Amino acid sequence: MTQRLQLTPPAAPLPLGTGAPTPGIALAGDPAEAASRFGLESPLPDGFVEILGATGVEVDVTPAVLAEHSRDWWPIGLVWATEGQVPALAGAVARPTDVDGVVAVVRACATHGVALTVTGGRSGVLGASVPLLGGVALDMCGLAGISAVDATSGIVSVLPGTFGDVFEDDLRRSHHLTVGHWPQSMALSTVGGWVACRGAGQYSTRYGKIEDLVVGLDVVLADGTLIHTGGAPRAAHGPDLTQLFVGSEGTLGIIVGVHLRARPLPPAEGRAAYSFTTFDAALAAMRRTVQRGATPAVLRLYDATEADRGFGTGDVALLLALDEGDPAIVAATLGVLDEEAIEQGATAADVALVERWMQRRNNVAELEDLVGKGFVVDTMEISAPWSVLGDLARNVVEALQGVDGTLVASTHQSHSYLDGGCLYFTFAGGVEPAERTAYHARAWEVATRTVLEGGGSLSHHHGVGIGRAPFMDQALGGGFAVLQAIKSALDPTGLLNPGGLGLGPVPRETDVAPTGDARG
Numbered sequence: 060m061t062q063r064l065q066l067t068p069p070a071a072p073l074p075l076g077t078g079a080p081t082p083g084i085a086l087a088g089d090p091a092e093a094a095s096r097f098g099l100e101s102p103l104p105d106g107f108v109e110i111l112g113a114t115g116v117e118v119d120v121t122p123a124v125l126a127e128h129s130r131d132w133w134p135i136g137l138v139w140a141t142e143g144q145v146p147a148l149a150g151a152v153a154r155p156t157d158v159d160g161v162v163a164v165v166r167a168c169a170t171h172g173v174a175l176t177v178t179g180g181r182s183g184v185l186g187a188s189v190p191l192l193g194g195v196a197l198d199m200c201g202l203a204g205i206s207a208v209d210a211t212s213g214i215v216s217v218l219p220g221t222f223g224d225v226f227e228d229d230l231r232r233s234h235h236l237t238v239g240h241w242p243q244s245m246a247l248s249t250v251g252g253w254v255a256c257r258g259a260g261q262y263s264t265r266y267g268k269i270e271d272l273v274v275g276l277d278v279v280l281a282d283g284t285l286i287h288t289g290g291a292p293r294a295a296h297g298p299d300l301t302q303l304f305v306g307s308e309g310t311l312g313i314i315v316g317v318h319l320r321a322r323p324l325p326p327a328e329g330r331a332a333y334s335f336t337t338f339d340a341a342l343a344a345m346r347r348t349v350q351r352g353a354t355p356a357v358l359r360l361y362d363a364t365e366a367d368r369g370f371g372t373g374d375v376a377l378l379l380a381l382d383e384g385d386p387a388i389v390a391a392t393l394g395v396l397d398e399e400a401i402e403q404g405a406t407a408a409d410v411a412l413v414e415r416w417m418q419r420r421n422n423v424a425e426l427e428d429l430v431g432k433g434f435v436v437d438t439m440e441i442s443a444p445w446s447v448l449g450d451l452a453r454n455v456v457e458a459l460q461g462v463d464g465t466l467v468a469s470t471h472q473s474h475s476y477l478d479g480g481c482l483y484f485t486f487a488g489g490v491e492p493a494e495r496t497a498y499h500a501r502a503w504e505v506a507t508r509t510v511l512e513g514g515g516s517l518s519h520h521h522g523v524g525i526g527r528a529p530f531m532d533q534a535l536g537g538g539f540a541v542l543q544a545i546k547s548a549l550d551p552t553g554l555l556n557p558g559g560l561g562l563g564p565v566p567r568e569t570d571v572a573p574t575g576d577a578r579g
C-alpha cells in the first residue's frame with residue numbers, strides 16, 4: 060500500500076526529555092581535569108566572579124561544571140571528549156532567570172572586557188556555543204516557559220531557554236496549538252537556539268523553517284540595551300531587523316524573547332512511500348510536486364545507500380511523505396505527489412516505512428555509540444537550487460568517498476522548497492585514533508569546497524559555529540565584509556560569542572593549545 064489517509068488527529072508524537080542540556084558523550088577522565096583543546100582563553104580579571112555574583116545572578120565556577128558547559132555536540136568535539144578535552148573552557152557560568160539578569164551580566168562583562176558566550180541546550184553540531192576565548196558562558200535555560208498566547212492571531216510568545224519538547228507539549232495541551240517545528244534534536248535544543256541557528260524542523264516543507272515562523276524578537280545588545288523587533292505582519296518599515304538576529308548565533312545580541320506563528324492542531328494526517336530507480340527521478344517528482352503548490356510536511360528522499368541501511372529496501376532511492384492539516388488539503392497534496400511520483404516511474408513502497416521513520420526520528424543514541432567505538436561520524440547539510448541538486452548529491456558523496464579513511468558516505472534530501480532543497484550528507488571514517496581530527500578536517504574541506512563550487516550554500520540549518528567559520532569568506536563573498544561591519548556597529552569590542560560565524564579569531568580544528576593542556 061503506497062498511501063494512508065487518516066482523518067483523525069495525529070497522535071502527539073512526544074516522549075518528553077528532561078528540559079535540560081544533554082551532553083553528547085561522556086568526558087573521559089575526571090571532568091574537573093578536562094583540558095582546553097584550542098587554549099585561546101584569557102583568565103578572568105581579579106575579583107570578577109564576585110562582581111558577577113553581586114548582580115544577583117547565579118554564578119558557578121566549579122571546574123566540572125565549567126568543562127560540561129564548554130562543549131556541545133560538535134562531532135569532532137565528541138571525539139576530543141573521549142580524550143578528556145573540550146574545545147575551550149569558560150571561566151564562569153552565569154544563570155540568569157529573567158531579562159534584568161541577562162542585562163546585568165552583559166553590563167558586567169562589557170565594563171570589565173570579559174568575553175560572553177550565549178548557551179542554550181548546547182546541542183549545536185559546530186561548536187557555536189563554545190566559549191572560544193573563555194570568559195562567561197551565559198546559560199539561557201533559566202528563562203523558560205510560554206509567556207503569552209494570542210489565540211486569535213495565532214502568535215505564541217516563549218522564553219528562549221524553553222526546550223522544544225516541553226514547549227510543544229505545553230502549547231498542545233494548554234492551548235491546542237502547534238508551531239510545527241520538529242528538529243530531530245527536539246528534546247536537546249531550546250527555542251532561542253532554533254532562532255539563533257536558523258534551524259529547520261522535519262515538517263518544514265509545510266510549516267517553513269524557523270525564519271518563516273518568527274514574527275518578532277526581544278534582544279539584549281552588547282551594551283545591555285533591550286530592543287524589540289517585528290510584531291506586525293509584513294511590515295514595510297525598512298529592512299527586517301528580526302531576520303538580522305535569526306541565524307546570528309549569539310554574535311549580534313542575546314535573544315530574550317521569541318514570538319512565533321502557531322496554528323490549530325491538525326485534524327488529519329496522511330502518509331505515502333515510493334521507490335525510484337534513480338535519485339534524480341525522485342528529485343524531479345519532488346520538485347514538480349512543490350512547484351504545483353503541494354507542500355507535504357515531510358518529503359524525505361534517501362539515496363540507495365541510506366535507504367538500504369535504514370529501511371532494508373535494496374538498490375533503490377526511497378521517498379517518504381507525510382502531511383497533516385485540513386483533510387481536503389492533505390488528500391489533495393498526497394494526490395499531487397502520487398501523480399508526479401507515478402509520472403517519474405516510481406513504484407509503491409510499503410507505507411509502514413513512514414511509521415518506522417517516525418519511531419526512530421528523534422533517536423540520537425547511534426552517534427554516541429559509534430564515536431565511543433573510535434569512528435569519526437558527521438553530517439553536513441546544505442541547500443541548493445533544484446537545477447544543481449542532483450549533481451551536488453553525486454559529487455559531494457564521491458568527494459567524501461575519495462577521502463582516505465572514509466568507510467561510507469551517503470545523502471538524503473530532507474526539505475523541499477519552490478526553488479530547491481536541502482541535501483543532508485552523512486559520512487563515517489575509520490582511521491588511527493591520532494588521525495581522527497586530521498581526517499575530519501580533510502573530509503569537511505573537500506566536501507565544503509565541492510558544495511560551494513557547485514552552487515550550494517554553506518549551511519541549511521546547522522549554522523556555522525566555529526567548525527564552518529573558515530569558509531564564511533568564500534561562502535558570503537563581499538557580503539562577509541557587510542556582516543563584519545554590522546558586528547562592529549553592534550558589538551565594537553567583540554564581546555559576544557568571539558569567533559562565531561567567523562567574526563573574531565578563527566581556529567582550524569587541527570590547531571591545538573601550545574602546551575597541549577590549557578585550563579582556562
Ligand SMILES: Cc1cc2nc3c(=O)[nH]c(=O)nc-3n(C[C@H](O)[C@H](O)[C@H](O)COP(=O)(O)OP(=O)(O)OC[C@H]3O[C@@H](n4cnc5c(N)ncnc54)[C@H](O)[C@@H]3O)c2cc1C
Pocket residue numbers: 131132176177178179180181182183184187188199219220241242243244247248249250251252253254255256257258259260261307308309310312313314315423520521522556559
Ligand atoms: C542529534 C542532533 C540532531 C539535530 N537535528 C537538528 C534538526 O533536525 N534541525 C536543526 O535545525 N538542528 C538540528 N540539530 C542542531 C541543533 O540542535 C540546533 O542547531 C539547535 O537549534 C541548537 O539549539 P540549542 O538550544 O541547543 O543551542 P546551543 O547549541 O546552546 O547554541 C547554538 C548557538 O545559538 C546561540 N544561542 C543559543 N541560545 C541563544 C539565545 N537565547 N540568544 C542568542 N544566541 C543563542 C549560541 O550562542 C550558539 O551560537 C541537531 C543536533 C543534534 C545533536
